[in-house]
Amino acid sequence: KQWYQRRVAITAGIPGAPNQKDLIDLEATLEQLEVETRQINGNQEALLRNFYELKELKHVLNSAGAFFQEGAAIEREQQAGILKYDEELGGTARHLSFLCGVINRAKIPVFERVLWRASRGKALLRHMEITEPLKDPATEEEIPKSTFIVYFQGEQLKIRVKKICEGLGATTYPCKEAYSERKQTEMEVDKRITELIDILKETHNHRYRMLDTVVQNINSWIIQVKKVKAIYYTMNKFKKTDTGLLMAEGWVPMSQLNDVDIALKRGTTSAGSATQAILNTVTTRRTPPTYHKSNKLTKGFQAMIDAYGVATYQEINPAIFTIITFPFLFGVMFGDLGHGFIMFLAGLYLVLKESTFIKKLKSFDEISAMMFHGRYIIMLNGLFAMYAGLLYNDIFAKSLNIFGSSWYPDISEPINKGIQYGLDPKEYGPLPSHNFSGHPYPFGIDPVWNLAENKLTFINSYKMKLAVILGLIQMTFGVVISYFNYRFKGSTLDVYCTFIPQMIFLQCIVGYLAFMIFFKWFTVNTHTAQPSILLCLISMFLKFGAPLGEDNELYANQHIVQSALAVMALICVPWMMLAKPFIERMYPRVRQASYTQFDNESEDGGESDDHEEHSMTDIMVHQAIETIEFTLGCISNTASYLRLWALSLAHAELSEVLWDMVMRMPFSMGLPVPGKAVMTIFVFAIWAPLTVVILIVMEGLSAFLHALRLHWVEFQNKFYKGEGVAFLPFSFERILNGDVDD
Amino acid sequence: KQWYQRRVAITAGGPKSSTCLVLLSAWGTVMLLLLGIFFHIKSVILLEDLDYDQNLYDSAATSCFIAGGAYLVIGLISFWQKILNDRYQALEPETTTIMF
Numbered sequence: 001k002q003w004y005q006r007r008v009a010i011t012a013g014i015p016g017a018p019n020q021k022d023l024i025d026l027e028a029t030l031e032q033l034e035v036e037t038r039q040i041n042g043n044q045e046a047l048l049r050n051f052y053e054l055k056e057l058k059h060v061l062n063s064a065g066a067f068f069q070e071g072a073a074i075e076r077e078q079q080a081g082i083l084k085y086d087e088e089l090g091g092t093a094r095h096l097s098f099l100c101g102v103i104n105r106a107k108i109p110v111f112e113r114v115l116w117r118a119s120r121g122k123a124l125l126r127h128m129e130i131t132e133p134l135k136d137p138a139t140e141e142e143i144p145k146s147t148f149i150v151y152f153q154g155e156q157l158k159i160r161v162k163k164i165c166e167g168l169g170a171t172t173y174p175c176k177e178a179y180s181e182r183k184q185t186e187m188e189v190d191k192r193i194t195e196l197i198d199i200l201k202e203t204h205n206h207r208y209r210m211l212d213t214v215v216q217n218i219n220s221w222i223i224q225v226k227k228v229k230a231i232y233y234t235m236n237k238f239k240k241t242d243t244g245l246l247m248a249e250g251w252v253p254m255s256q257l258n259d260v261d262i263a264l265k266r267g268t269t270s271a272g273s274a275t276q277a278i279l280n281t282v283t284t285r286r287t288p289p290t291y292h293k294s295n296k297l298t299k300g301f302q303a304m305i306d307a308y309g310v311a312t313y314q315e316i317n318p319a320i321f322t323i324i325t326f327p328f329l330f331g332v333m334f335g336d337l338g339h340g341f342i343m344f345l346a347g348l349y350l351v352l353k354e355s356t357f358i359k360k361l362k363s364f365d366e367i368s369a370m371m372f373h374g375r376y377i378i379m380l381n382g383l384f385a386m387y388a389g390l391l392y393n394d395i396f397a398k399s400l401n402i403f404g405s406s407w408y409p410d411i412s413e414p415i416n417k418g419i420q421y422g423l424d425p426k427e428y429g430p431l432p433s434h435n436f437s438g439h440p441y442p443f444g445i446d447p448v449w450n451l452a453e454n455k456l457t458f459i460n461s462y463k464m465k466l467a468v469i470l471g472l473i474q475m476t477f478g479v480v481i482s483y484f485n486y487r488f489k490g491s492t493l494d495v496y497c498t499f500i501p502q503m504i505f506l507q508c509i510v511g512y513l514a515f516m517i518f519f520k521w522f523t524v525n526t527h528t529a530q531p532s533i534l535l536c537l538i539s540m541f542l543k544f545g546a547p548l549g550e551d552n553e554l555y556a557n558q559h560i561v562q563s564a565l566a567v568m569a570l571i572c573v574p575w576m577m578l579a580k581p582f583i584e585r586m587y588p589r590v591r592q593a594s595y596t597q598f599d600n601e602s603e604d605g606g607e608s609d610d611h612e613e614h615s616m617t618d619i620m621v622h623q624a625i626e627t628i629e630f631t632l633g634c635i636s637n638t639a640s641y642l643r644l645w646a647l648s649l650a651h652a653e654l655s656e657v658l659w660d661m662v663m664r665m666p667f668s669m670g671l672p673v674p675g676k677a678v679m680t681i682f683v684f685a686i687w688a689p690l691t692v693v694i695l696i697v698m699e700g701l702s703a704f705l706h707a708l709r710l711h712w713v714e715f716q717n718k719f720y721k722g723e724g725v726a727f728l729p730f731s732f733e734r735i736l737n738g739d740v741d742d
Numbered sequence: 743k744q745w746y747q748r749r750v751a752i753t754a755g756g757p758k759s760s761t762c763l764v765l766l767s768a769w770g771t772v773m774l775l776l777l778g779i780f781f782h783i784k785s786v787i788l789l790e791d792l793d794y795d796q797n798l799y800d801s802a803a804t805s806c807f808i809a810g811g812a813y814l815v816i817g818l819i820s821f822w823q824k825i826l827n828d829r830y831q832a833l834e835p836e837t838t839t840i841m842f
Contacts, residue, residue: 342769398787417794450787667802668793676805682814684770 014736015220017227026221033214040207047203048137051196053171053450054101054189055134056145060173061186063128063147064100068177070126096124099161100149103170105129108146111168115150118160124151223736231733245275251411253291257281287313291727294352296324300377308712310724314488316481318716325474325715326707327377331384332470333647334701336655337395339696340385341551347379349685356716362737381704391444392459394652396691397659399447406437407448420453430587459652463645465517471641471714472506475634478718479503485719501572502630508569510638512562513537519554540566576627629717637714645657651699658695662687753826760824767817771810778806 033226103111108127115123127148134145150161165172176182238246252260264277290311294302305319350372357372393399408431409421428438449455479502486494516533531552541560547559781788781803792798
């Protein structure tokens with residue numbers, strides 16, 4: 001019943017922020033609770049101390065019996081004249097005095113030594129371990145203790161021994177020698193111990209009940225306190241005007257000005273105040289924070305972009321394109337129908353169950369929470385990976401023959417291992433009598449390649465060219481976005497001096513490369529040696545103007561076309577570097593639009609003054625850096641896109657190795673069917689987890705990371721400034737989630 | 743207390759392992775079934791797996807179907823275990839988490 005009640009209390013909603021009166025009540029309640037708890041703890045400690053003392057006394061009484069037997073033996077020996085005693089004792093009672101008590105076991109050697117030295121060997125220490133564990137009442141840790149008894153003669157020695165005991169923290173207990181008296185004390189002690197046990201139980205229950213009532217409320221108290229604290233912290237940012245009003249400045253999205261107004265009116269009426277709260281817009285030259293509206297789908301992608309840098313105010317938001325380009329590039333690098341399907345199912349599960357997971361989100365550890373927040377990303381990644389898998393015709397390292405292969409080996413006997421068959425596409429015709437049907441496989445790579453020895457030679461070339469083409473498309477898109485940014489700012493200077501030369505440079509070199517790729521794909525070259533595209537590109541610059549020779553050219557007069565393109569590209573470099581600084585110097589007013597509309601922290605428009613620091617050298621250097629970055633970036637970023645090929649190759653190879661080494665085992669050994677079946681069961685149980693861990697999780701993370709890098713660096717350095725500040729409005733939800741330090 | 747003791751006796755694993763086993767068995771059933779069908783229709787892609795011996799197609803197909811059936815059985819058993827685990831988990835009291 002108790003836990004059920006506790007459960008009901010938790011599922012109640014989040015409490016609102018308390019007002020003044022409630023706050024005072026809460027404070028009083030908490031103070032009282034504190035006093036009570038301290039009291040109970042103190043009581044418990046005192047009771048425990050008493051309890052342990054009694055226990056120690058009981059042990060002392062128990063071990064006293066054993067000690068006294070020894071003592072009696074010593075006395076008998078004395079009487080037998082074996083022991084000598086000092087003359088000091090004279091005729092006084094030869095009976096040995098003793099002190100008994102309890103000491104920490106660790107201190108016994110020290111105790112012995114000190115006693116020996118202090119008594120000059122005339123005190124005798126006997127000790128016995130206490131087997132029952134005794135706890136320190138304050139800290140509740142177990143301390144091993146022993147009972148001891150010290151025999152000595154004379155009053156002086158007694159005082160010294162007592163002092164030593166005190167010094168070493170040993171507690172002495174009075175103990176009678178006579179057996180009957182000891183027995184009686186023991187019975188009394190037992191009675192008191194049982195009483196104390198009952199009292200301790202009572203105290204423990206009382207404390208438990210009291211804490212139990214606290215448990216029901218403590219979460220809500222913490223929330224209330226956090227909310228009030230946040231409110232006061234924010235209110236501290238208000239300024240007090242002369243007329244006794246509080247004033248604050250802040251940022252509001254223009255689309256929600258109305259809502260804020262209504263909320264203010266609502267607040268005024270609920271607080272019962274006479275004066276209305278007034279909302280005024282103020283013009284300022286400060287840069288506003290950036291606010292992108294996002295829903296549950298776009299939030300993940302926006303977070304990925306913001307992790308690199310929040311968009312500058314009113315710059316085009318790359319996150320919106322990322323929603324499709326990111327999963328697409330991921331798919332190109334992942335490229336397996338089977339693995340993509342599993343990833344898609346995982347993402348789909350997270351998406352379908354999102355309402356249940358959102359409630360449990362707080363109990364997730366960091367990695368699981370991150371996976372949950374990225375559920376739409378995972379689902380889309382899986383979907384696009386399936387698409388790429390269909391194109392690469394790769395499902396768990398095997399190919400699917402959906403449409404009928406376009407190739408047929410020209411052999412009459414069954415295929416044997418170790419013999420190579422070459423399939424020649426040059427003479428094509430209807431299939432059984434020709435190797436190649438003349439019609440390519442309708443969608444994706446022909447399944448025959450899965451069995452081909454030279455599979456990688458073909459696939460590598462195809463994927464590398466695909467990577468360059470995709471890279472060109474994304475980079476061109478980036479440059480085009482920069483055009484739209486310039487147009488929005490109204491900066492025609494940038495359009496003519498930055499966008500156009502950048503575009504021409506990019507297309508003349510990398511665009512021409514992509515053109516050659518397509519050209520080579522579409523034309524069938526009857527020469528025995530196929531011209532290398534890369535050599536063409538290199539000779540475009542290194543062998544400027546020289547004819548390429550028949551074996552090296554794709555089309556007639558290629559060297560003239562290439563020289564023209566090279567010249568155009570080279571003209572763009574000084575255009576990019578020098579045009580803008582010189583025009584700005586000659587026409588200073590043109591400069592204004594090309595910088596941001598807003599200056600940070602300056603109240604009035606200082607047109608000529610605050611651009612003082614942008615001297616001619618600064619602008620030239622800035623422009624030179626940008627030019628070099630862009631031109632070198634064209635080549636290096638294009639090469640960087642080759643990771644699309646590299647990762648998909650790695651994934652395909654890993655997948656193939658895993659199948660060949662693991663899953664092939666039952667079928668390639670010559671086992672009879674029952675053995676084969678059992679082995680299949682076990683081999684699958686090994687192959688499947690390995691697939692998930694290595695190929696899906698590890699390769700998935702890798703492809704995710706590289707796709708993200710391609711977006712952050714190769715795509716965004718064409719247009720993105722990312723110098724903005726995120727718009728973070730006051731929000732109880734964020735504060736309670738611990739996202740904000742207050 | 744009685745049902746608690748009973749729970750320890752009946753379910754072989756906890757909630758996580760029974761879920762894992764259910765998923766693995768589902769995957770195994772579907773995939774081995776399909777693999778069996780592909781072996782049965784003597785798909786050329788799988789020739790490499792049979793060490794280029796074409797006579798092994800049928801035995802491979804049969805063993806795949808048997809393995810698939812075995813995974814189906816394992817899947818049903820672990821699904822039943824999962825249902826039991828869920829039932830017992832629902833009865834256990836929730837502990838308070840204090841949010842700091």
